[in-house]
Amino acid sequence: MRIGVCPGSFDPVTNGHIDIFERGSKLVDKLVIAVSSNPNKHSLFTMEERVQLIKNSVSHIPNVEIDCTSELLNDYVKSKDSRIIIRGLRALSDFEYEFQRALFSKYLDDDIETVFIMTNxxxxxxxxTGIRELAKFGGKLDGLVPDEVKTKLEERFSSGK
Structure with a gap:
């Protein structure tokens, strides 16, 4: 069984992420969406909230599992009996960052491959980050995030949390 791991903080999950999940799920038998904590970022949503928002947003994809991790990505990938990391790319700046991360993964374990999927x-x-800023200032979120995420963002920023 080919298992792919798609890691990220997903704070919040966007329609761009959902697009990558849908397309990535077609490349593997099972796609594990690994919600991670980023020590360099202050999260808007808790890990549990992010997991629930993703679960509700990907219920139409049959071969997806959502999980949490705070360990080194390579160790997590191996713990899932996988050798495939799936990452989405938007721009050249994403490529430079993700390319460096892929090389670190390869340095740590030559058996792990990183697959890049270009965004729609x-x-x-x-x-x-852009979605959080847009939501904070009451900007239009339609079509950029799943409806439930839009509602949660509006609630979060209207209540001043």
Missing amino acids: NKYSFVSS
Whole structure:
């Protein structure tokens, strides 16, 4: 069985992420979406909230599993009996960062491969950081995030949390 791991903080999950999950799930028998904590970022949503938002947003994809991790990605990938990391790319800046990460993974374990999926053009400008900022200032989120995520963002920023 080919298992792919798609890691990220997904704070919040966007339609760009969902697009990568849908397309990545067609390349493997099972796609594990690994929600991770990023020590360099202050999260808007808790790990549990992010997992639930993703679960609700990918229920239409039959071969997806959502999990959490705080360990080294290579160790996590191996713990899932996988050798495949799936990453989405939006722009050249993403490529430079992700390419370096892929080389680190390869340095640590030559058996682990990183597969890059280019974003759909309509999501090329969408990032979780940009979505959080847009939501904070009451900007239009339609079509950029799943409806439940839009609602949660509006609630979060209208309540001042």
